[in-house]
Every structure is written in structure tokens, then in C-alpha cells.
Amino acid sequence: MTQFLITGAAGFIGYHLASRLLADGHGVCGVDGMTRYYDPALKQARLERLERWPSFHLIRGMVEQPGVIAGAIQRCAPDVIVHLAAQAGVRYSIDHPGTYIDSNLAGSWQVLEAARAAPPRHLLLASTSSVYGANPIAPFAESHGTDEPLSLYAATKKSMEVMAHSYAHLFSIPTTAFRFFTVYGAWGRPDMALFKFVDAILHDRPIDVYGHGRMSRDFTYVDDLVEAIVRLIPVLPTEASRVRTSAATDTLSQHAPFRTVNIAGGKPVPLIEFVRTIENCLGRRATIRMLENQPGDVPLTYADPSLLKALTQYVPATPIDVGVAVFVDWYKSWHGMSAPIYQAELQGQVIGRPQL
Template structure:
């Protein structure tokens, strides 16, 4: 049985990726420190499901513990790494910046060193649409922009992309970064808008809607994110043909390095999102309109042509269908 390491396996995206890989016949080593950034009980519930599968191995260690990670690599020799572990959250990065450098920068260096020492065939790592920051040319393309992040969270993810390119260039390690666009769905984190909105609506509390609802997001359902990750993992990054140093393309390189967007490629007004949650809950929200928050961007919209060309796949789940799936899960999990 082939072995693959998934970091962040107790997290929202990592949990779903592990489930998919196990269903596909992989032996999955799941690394997660189960940090207390949000309720660990939710992470433990995810891990309980994963640990019920005999082909899942839990490794409860921190990426900053380089020695422990290297021992894990020796023990399991994974062929690939899908690196999803991170300190998430734009707003929290204003409160605890050091946590982002420790987890997202130092932790990623551990993964790069592990891939270098153990000759991993492909590393797929999570980036974010937040790296586009001040970029306003829609749809957002990995072939331009991404150089003006406006939160430390986004800056650490941009740093990951630069670090990955240097290792791909120096050591010829195939590295692919995936810029996720506003992921949502069952088992989502409690700090995500969908979770907070659903909880507030069902409990009769006001819903805080930032920038008075004048925001647009490319909401992407978790199953579509997972499909994109798994398909990209099967296609190790290769040097770009015809890459020109005089007009450098930031999404590719002479090194085995690629950057892709994964988004629904359908910009949705925030108020439509709220409408969908209301419909799924069967309850009207108490709307509390708020000003724009530091670190937030006005709009996201993914150009996913590269993803479609490389994998034959485009995310397609509608906001209404995806939101309903989340609300159904929420009601069942919390017995609401």
C-alpha cells in the first residue's frame, strides 16, 4: 500500500482530504498538533472518524518539532506530502502574529527539509487567495499579482510560495502551491463565516455582516477543494516549457514548481450567501451591518483555467447546495 503524509489532518480541509485518500486506497499518515486555536473537541471528533480506519496513522506532533517530524518520515517513508497544516485566520493574525510565523513559516521549512532528505516525489501545499491582497484585476490569476498581501496570514502564505520555489530550484523537488478561495462545507472551523452565521441564526443572535454586505467572495465547497487537491497531487510539478526570465511567469518556473487557484470561479455577493443560510436554516437572520475589518479584501474571483487544463476538473457546487449541506451537518452534529 502506498503511503502519503497529510499535515493538518485534524483540520477542516485536512480531515476531508484524509477521508478521500483513504477511500482511494492510500495509507495515510496524519500529522496534527491539535492546537487549541478553536474547540479541540471538533478536531477530536474528526480524528475519531479517521482513526476508525486501519489504514490511517495518527501522529500528534508539531511541525516546529523538526526531530519528531524526521523520525516520522523514517518510520513511514511517505511518497508524497500534502501540507495543509497552518495557523489560519486573517483577523487573528493581528492579535497573535508570532503564532503565524512559527506555524506557517518555521513549520513549512520542516516540511521542505523532510521532502529534501527523503526524496518525496511531490509536495502539494496550501496557499490562499488572500495573497492577492490589493490586486483588483478580476478574475484573479496566478500568472499575475499576488505581491501585495494585506494581512500577516497572507504574507506567511506568500512566504511559503517563495520558500517552495527556492527548494524546487535548488533541490529539484516538485512543489505545487494551491491558492484556496473561501472554502466552506461540513466540519468547517467555528471561526469561519458560515459556521458563525449558522450558529447565530439558529440561536436568534445577530449576524455581523462586514462592509455592510458590500463584499464578494468566490465561495468554494469543500468537496471541490478536495477533488482539486487529489488530482493535482497525481501530477508532480514540472519545469515550465518556454519559461522566459525576461518576462517571468510567477505561476511556473524553470524549476519543478507550479501555483494554481482552486475556486468556484463564480463571485457571489455576501448577502446572497446570507440568504442561502437563511433558506437552509428556515429562519430569518438578524442582520447587524458593520464596517470593513482590517486585513479583509473587497472581492475574490478565481481564474481556474490552469486547474482545468491540468486536471480536467472545475469546481461547480452552487452556494445554495453547499450551504444546505453544511446546515444539515451542523444540525446533526450539534443536535439542533
């Protein structure tokens, strides 16, 4: 059994990853501040499901608070650390920049310092496709430039990657930073587009579609994301794992045990097509307000997943209509609109897990 420390364990992705690892027979120590960025009842519900596992326990605290991560490591002695805790959201960063500095910079530094004192077998960090900014070259490869972020959120995530590289170099900490692309699925955050669109359509409110629907996103179903993370955990960023084929450009650093990896399927979906998929799953039409782009928005996210495939022999592939349908079922169950059908998870099963 491997012992994991997951920051942000009561969050959307942290919850799904912890559920998968627990179901696979591992131990999970979670750290979460249970902030009020969105409805804490949703976080509490995720946490209650995790706490049904004897091999899970939670340490409540903010990652940026000195001593929280170091104390968690001392208590849990993790073999692997997965740092998911962060202040998310491009638009929220415009009006609340301080929370991004605290969580994404100071919090990540606390994780790095704790890993320096007690090096794990592997440190994995969650970054974002937002670091690519308005990259004109598509699909986005990890080797593309990321020095022109368009939001503070992206800037803090890029800064986390840079800090992590320096710690990997100075203290020989095997570190992988994975870049997420528009993750969606059951138990998602209320500030995410899918949640907001479904909620508005079911309650006969108009939805705001920015960029006049011309934006495209490389949507990644959450169970696919978790599968990719699980496969990356044993792939240490060392010369032994260097990709030497022409199919992918390896980002393994020449100066540190450090690598960045895109996690996405490489199949962007136009935003208006995403809306139509939601409508089909709900069986009703949306009232759409077409609006201009908001500050920080990028027109396209489009991953090159060839490095992920070379390292793990896996690429996310759940069709958007399948993933959206699962979310709609979960949303209705969560809000009491239908009989609960999301029961398999309670026995440690992950709905929609790819058959490998």
C-alpha cells in the same frame, strides 16, 4: 497503494482529504498538533472517524517542532506529502502574529527541510487567495502580482510559496502550491463565516456582516476542493505537464519543478446573497448588523480557474445552496438538533462528491 503524509490531518480540509484518500484505498499518515485555536472536541471527532481506517495513523506534534516531520517521514516513508497545517485566519493574525510565524513560516520550513532529506514524489502545499491582496484585476490569475499582502496571514503564506520555490530549485523537489478560495462545508471551523452565521441565526443572535454586505467571495465547497487536490497529485510540475494552450497561463517555473494553482470555481457570490442562502436553508431570517470592513479584509476574491481546468479537466461547481444545505444538516446533527444524517461518511463515502 500510495502512502501519503498529511500535515494538519485533523483540521477541516485535512480531515476531508484524508477521508477521501483512505476511501480510495491509500495509506495516510497524519501529523497534527491538536491546538486549541478552536474547540478541540471538533478535531478529536474528526480524528476518531479517521482512526476507524486501519491504513490511517496519527503522529501528534507541532510542525514547527524540530524533528516532528522528519520523524514522520522516517516512520511512514510517504510517496506524497500534502502540507495543510497552518495557522489560519486573517483577523486573528492581527492580535496573534507569533503563531503565524511559528506555524506558517517555521513549520513550513521544517516540512521543506524534511522533504530535502527524503524527497517525495510530489510535495503539495496549501496557500491562500489572500496572497492576491487588494488585486484590482479580476478574476485573479496565478500570474498576477502577490507582493502586496494586506494581512500577516497572507504574508506568511506568500513567504511559504517563495521558500518552497527555492527548495524546489536547489534540491529538485517537485512542488505544487495551491491557492484556496473561501473553502466551506461540513466539519468546518467555528471561526469561519458559515459556521458563525448558522450558529447565531439558530440561537437568535445577530450576525455581523462586514463591508455592509458588499464584499464578494469565491466560495469553494470542500468536496470540490478535495477532488481538485486529488487530480493534481499525479500532475507533477515538469515540462511534460506544461500547459501550452492559450486558455491558461502556466505558472510552471523556468528555474524549478514548481507551480502555483488556484482552486476555485471562478463564481464569486456577494456576501449578502450568501446570508440569504443560509436563511433559506434554515427557514428563518437573520438579524443583521452591517459593519465597516475590518483590517486585512479584501473586497473581492475571484479566481481564474483556467489553469486548474487545463491541468485536471476539472473546475469546482457545487452550487452554493447545495453546499450550504449540507453544512446546515451536519451542524444540526453535530449539535443534536436532528437525527444524524451524515452517516455515509462513516463508511468512507463523501457526501456531495462530484460525479465524474
